[in-house]
Amino acid sequence: MSGEPVAVTGLGAVSGFGWGVEELWRGVLSGASAIRDFHRFDHTGYRTHVASEVPDGPALDPEAGGPRLTLADRFALVAAAEALAGARLPERLEGAAAGLFFGSSTGGMFESEQFFAQLVGRPRRAPISLLSAQQPCGPGDAVARAHGVTGPVETIASACASATLALGAALDALRSGEIELALAGGSDSLCRLTFGGFNALRAVDERPCRPFRRERAGMSIGEGAAVLVLESRARAERRGAPVLAWLAGVGASCDAHHMTSPDPQGEGISRAVAAALADAGLAPAAIDFVNLHGTGTPANDSAEARMLARIFGARAPALPATSTKGCVGHFLGAAGAVEALVTVLCLEHGLVHPTPGEGTLDPGLGVDLVVGAPRALPAARRALSTNLAFGGANAACVLLHPEAA
Amino acid sequence: MTRAVVATGLGAVGPWGVGVEALAGCLAQGATRPVVVDRSAGYHAPGGARTALTASGLDLSALVPPASARRMSPPARFAVAALRLALADAGLANADHERTGIVVGTAFGPAFVTEQLLIQLLRQGPEAASPAAFTESVASASAAQMAMAVGARGPNLAITQRETSDLAALAEGARLVATGAAERVLVAAVDEMIPLLHAVLDRFRALARPGADGAEVARPFDRRRDGFLAAEGAAVVVLEAEPDALGRGARPLARLAGVVRGFDASAPAWDWGTGSGPLAATLARGLRRAGVAPGSIDLVVSGASGARRGDRLEAGVLTTLFGQRLPAVVAPKGTVGEPGGAHLAAALLAASGRAIGPTRGFEEPDPELGLRPSVAEKLPAPRRTLVSALASGGAATWVVLDAPEPSPARAV
Numbered sequence: 001m002s003g004e005p006v007a008v009t010g011l012g013a014v015s016g017f018g019w020g021v022e023e024l025w026r027g028v029l030s031g032a033s034a035i036r037d038f039h040r041f042d043h044t045g046y047r048t049h050v051a052s053e054v055p056d057g058p059a060l061d062p063e064a065g066g067p068r069l070t071l072a073d074r075f076a077l078v079a080a081a082e083a084l085a086g087a088r089l090p091e092r093l094e095g096a097a098a099g100l101f102f103g104s105s106t107g108g109m110f111e112s113e114q115f116f117a118q119l120v121g122r123p124r125r126a127p128i129s130l131l132s133a134q135q136p137c138g139p140g141d142a143v144a145r146a147h148g149v150t151g152p153v154e155t156i157a158s159a160c161a162s163a164t165l166a167l168g169a170a171l172d173a174l175r176s177g178e179i180e181l182a183l184a185g186g187s188d189s190l191c192r193l194t195f196g197g198f199n200a201l202r203a204v205d206e207r208p209c210r211p212f213r214r215e216r217a218g219m220s221i222g223e224g225a226a227v228l229v230l231e232s233r234a235r236a237e238r239r240g241a242p243v244l245a246w247l248a249g250v251g252a253s254c255d256a257h258h259m260t261s262p263d264p265q266g267e268g269i270s271r272a273v274a275a276a277l278a279d280a281g282l283a284p285a286a287i288d289f290v291n292l293h294g295t296g297t298p299a300n301d302s303a304e305a306r307m308l309a310r311i312f313g314a315r316a317p318a319l320p321a322t323s324t325k326g327c328v329g330h331f332l333g334a335a336g337a338v339e340a341l342v343t344v345l346c347l348e349h350g351l352v353h354p355t356p357g358e359g360t361l362d363p364g365l366g367v368d369l370v371v372g373a374p375r376a377l378p379a380a381r382r383a384l385s386t387n388l389a390f391g392g393a394n395a396a397c398v399l400l401h402p403e404a405a
Numbered sequence: 406m407t408r409a410v411v412a413t414g415l416g417a418v419g420p421w422g423v424g425v426e427a428l429a430g431c432l433a434q435g436a437t438r439p440v441v442v443d444r445s446a447g448y449h450a451p452g453g454a455r456t457a458l459t460a461s462g463l464d465l466s467a468l469v470p471p472a473s474a475r476r477m478s479p480p481a482r483f484a485v486a487a488l489r490l491a492l493a494d495a496g497l498a499n500a501d502h503e504r505t506g507i508v509v510g511t512a513f514g515p516a517f518v519t520e521q522l523l524i525q526l527l528r529q530g531p532e533a534a535s536p537a538a539f540t541e542s543v544a545s546a547s548a549a550q551m552a553m554a555v556g557a558r559g560p561n562l563a564i565t566q567r568e569t570s571d572l573a574a575l576a577e578g579a580r581l582v583a584t585g586a587a588e589r590v591l592v593a594a595v596d597e598m599i600p601l602l603h604a605v606l607d608r609f610r611a612l613a614r615p616g617a618d619g620a621e622v623a624r625p626f627d628r629r630r631d632g633f634l635a636a637e638g639a640a641v642v643v644l645e646a647e648p649d650a651l652g653r654g655a656r657p658l659a660r661l662a663g664v665v666r667g668f669d670a671s672a673p674a675w676d677w678g679t680g681s682g683p684l685a686a687t688l689a690r691g692l693r694r695a696g697v698a699p700g701s702i703d704l705v706v707s708g709a710s711g712a713r714r715g716d717r718l719e720a721g722v723l724t725t726l727f728g729q730r731l732p733a734v735v736a737p738k739g740t741v742g743e744p745g746g747a748h749l750a751a752a753l754l755a756a757s758g759r760a761i762g763p764t765r766g767f768e769e770p771d772p773e774l775g776l777r778p779s780v781a782e783k784l785p786a787p788r789r790t791l792v793s794a795l796a797s798g799g800a801a802t803w804v805v806l807d808a809p810e811p812s813p814a815r816a817v
Contacts, residue, residue, distance in 0.1 A: 003584075045531045068674060094683075099666070105543065107565075116523050119448055119601075128608045131675075135513065136544060136565045138674065141798045145670045150687055152666030153800045154573055157514070157544035157565045165562045172580050176407070177694070178666070193519070196526040197539030252560035252586070254507065256552040259476075259540045271558070275586070390540055391549020393561040 002281030005246035005405045006174045007236035010087025010229030011341050012079035012185075015328045016052030016222055019059065019078055021086070024338075025345050028327045028353040029374050035208035035220040035329050040110070040190045048204045051190055052222035052329030068129055069142060070108035075225035076139035076187035077146055083183065084147065087229040087241060092148040099151035099179040101170035102140030103162025103186035105333030107155075109134070110191040136162075136333065139187035139225065151179045157333060160293070161252070161387045162186060163226070164336030164395035168250030170230055180235040185341075186334030187225035194332060195221055201260060207358060209296030209330075211323035212305075212369045215359035219295040222329020226337035228344070245344040246400040248282070248382075251275025255392030261299050262388050266306030269293075269386060272394035273311050276384065280398040284311050287319070287398075288380035289352050291343045292367075293388045294323025295330060296357065300388060305365035307386070317366045320375055322346075326355040336387045340397055343385045347401045350378035407583040409647035411657035412806075414495025416487040417750040418465065419638025420458035421741065424490055428741070428750055432762040433782075435740055439621065439634070448604035454612035456621050457598045458636040458742045473554070478515040478541040481550040483639035484595040487746070488551050491591065491641035496655055506559035506587030507548045509595060510574030512567050512744040514544035516599045547595050547639075559587040568708060568715070569794040570594065571640070571749040572802035576664040578644045588649070594746035595639035603635050609675060613711055623711030624766035625736035626720060626778050633710035633743055640746030642753060656809065659756040662789065663805035665691025669718070672799035677714040681721025684795075688726055688803055697789070697805050703732050704787035706752040707778065708794035710738040711766060719795055720774035732791075733779040739766035748794065756806035758786035 013020065016034030017027030027034060038053035058064060059074045069077070084091060108131070115130035137155035144153040152173055156162045163186035170182040188194075198204050198221060205218035228247075236243055253275060255268035262268065277284060292304050308316040324342045331338050346352050351374040361369055381404040386396045417424065420438070421431035431437060439456035442449075460483065465474070468486040477485065492498050519542045525533040540546065545563035552561050560581055566573045571594030578590035606612050613621040613632040624630040650657055667687035672678030692699060705723060709716040723731060735755065740762060741747035755761045764778035790806045 113523065113527065117527050120524070120528060128605065131605055135567065137567060137798065137800070141674060141800065144668050145672065145799060148670045149668050150670070150683060151668065153668040154666070155565055156562050158548065158562045159543045159545055169577060169580070172584055192526050193522060193542070196531050196534045197522065197536070197542065199531055200534035200536040200539055252562070254552045254558050254561035256556050256558050259549055268558070389545070390543050391545055391561070392552065393545060393549065
């Protein structure tokens with residue numbers, strides 16, 4: 001039941017490490033974390049005072065690109081422009097059979113909160129311009145608008161699995177011939193709703209998150225955007241595009257178990273991984289390393305460890321694994337995008353980045369987490385990236401080295 | 406590999422009642438009961454729209470037992486109720502859903518719990534925030550509740566694409582069935598209308614304003630149109646591969662003959678654009694790919710809602726595509742408003758041969774549009790229906806639905 005892989009020809013990212021892919025890559029390799037004190041809003045009274053915040057940059061100037069753009073729009077626009085330039089594509093895509101598939105959890109919620117705060121105080125003065133791009137589709141629509149996309153434009157808002165599901169929708173649209181080129185990714189900004197919600201769930205760590213450590217006590221929220229340019233093999237070859245990697249398969253499933261807790265046996269995410277492998281036409285043995293969801297919550301990391309054992313069997317304890325969330329926090333609706341993007345870079349450089357986090361590896365999990373320094377895997381050709389979301393939605397994708405397809 | 410996709414079940418709940426028959430009755434008779442929206446929170450600007458088509462009084466307890474309903478946001482309750490009805494309609498009430506996918510389209514997501522959470526966080530402080538409100542506030546909460554209600558363990562996703570969320574969800578559901586990623590997909594279009602959302606939409610001048618007689622009327626394609634009727638509810642469509650459906654003796658409501666998606670980059674974030682030419686070109690190209698000749702379409706179920714610029718864009722696309730040979734165009738949102746799934750449900754009803762009534766609210770043609778919607782009480786059953794939904798912000802989805810084959814013993 002496998003399908004053709006599609007080429008990844010451009011990458012763009014905005015993260016707590018800065019405005020660009022190079023900043024992100026240097027950051028994740030450094031072993032340091034971008035999770036720290038932050039200033040986006042007053043966080044007095046919350047359980048934690050750390051998050052991964054995108055540093056100031058020219059694109060945050062209210063006049064840049066128009067005053068109605070939200071933070072999440074701005075992250076997405078910068079990432080998309082970088083991805084298109086890297087792919088050696090024009091800024092305008094009217095002439096291409098192009099689509100856009102994004103993930104976002106809250107879109108312009110940060111701005112909506114400002115509107116709402118004014119609305120409950122002085123309703124007549126609350127400026128509705130703050131709400132002009134409130135919904136999760138705001139960032140994706142802004143990118144499609146900026147680049148003249150004429151094909152399908154769709155934002156998936158399935159919490160933390162959104163962007164991986166968007167990669168799947170893009171992959172199928174390319175395979176079916178509906179489009180030849182896709183901007184796939186996601187964007188989310190820090191906001192009180194998400195920060196406060198996870199705070200209320202007691203799912204946040206006071207310290208920067210510690211994925212797969214014995215001491216892990218929850219997640220750290222991040223923000224940013226990641227965009228991948230995807231092209232059909234025919235189009236990429238026709239124009240001699242730089243092929244950075246191949247997106248070979250995406251799989252999805254639902255636990256149908258609980259609103260917040262993953263199936264403790266990791267059965268749901270295992271079915272998503274199995275579906276992604278089948279879609280890519282690969283056996284588990286072909287996978288060289290894994291970029292795990294790795295939020296740092298006790299339940300998530302344990303469910304993922306069970307998944308590794310289910311899928312990879314005896315090989316699981318020796319399968320290199322990493323969690324990008326230890327570096328840049330949880331990008332929520334964009335998590336799958338930044339993690340797929342980092343996985344592409346790991347394949348390209350033959351290096352798996354380390355997962356920051358205090359404490360010692362949880363021996364009960366049996367995960368071969370890369371820590372301290374990057375691990376050289378020059379022969380790595382195939383990698384897996386996983387995401388698990390609220391409501392039991394799971395998604396996984398398989399990425400290949402340029403020479404592996 | 407792709408498989409032909411058919412719709413085999415439909416369920417809906419909304420302001421007009423519980424079940425597709427109630428919706429059909431409402432569409433036929435135009436009997437809607439707008440409710441005056443509570444303005445006590447002070448969110449509304451003075452004047453403006455006063456009413457909405459709400460479903461808060463519905464008794465859904467037979468479909469969603471109170472013990473589970475109390476854990477759900479209002480839109481999740483609508484969606485699960487419509488899901489039960491759709492599965493019964495498809496003859497799948499007791500089916501196994503190990504490989505069933507769920508795709509939800511929602512314009513605004515769970516607005517009520519989101520508002521509650523914002524009040525808690527911004528006015529009362531972080532300690533006041535309810536963890537349950539947070540988990541129910543995500544746009545995909547309805548998709549999760551639907552999955553848990555029936556044990557649907559296939560792909561599960563939610564799409565938010567404003568006014569085209571419903572058809573975008575149908576398109577993704579069809580994709581998952583066509584590729585075999587899911588055995589069947591339960592597609593939901595669901596939204597709720599709360600005072601905050603009503604007030605915000607009205608501040609954007611999106612809603613129909615009271616006329617001389619005080620009534621707020623959505624007037625699709627009418628010269629005097631000034632906005633849509635705010636509504637809520639849910640519709641669920643069961644999608645299956647055609648051979649599976651015929652193999653189990655199901656009677657399809659319609660067959661998906663094509664899906665076309667496009668984007669109008671001229672649209673601002675908060676309104677419709679003016680790119681009817683490029684959109685029509687995208688639609689024409691997509692129909693060609695699907696092997697659908699525009700001349701074979703004999704009904705358009707239009708997403709026109711009474712929105713000033715939205716309806717102009719819709720008219721521009723349809724007149725460009727069809728030229729002088731425009732088929733009958735019906736805009737059910739003149740009766741049932743939006744969002745809330747009724748457009749999707751009405752489209753399925755129409756494609757399966759049921760009457761969906763005239764375009765209510767339309768009286769005076771708009772000379773700028775060059776399009777008059779059908780006001781006939783009953784049109785001949787269509788063989789091929791084009792369903793449209795253009796979203797503010799730029800996204801567009803069209804779906805072509807073919808009438809079910811007269812004989813189920815059709816060679817594949």
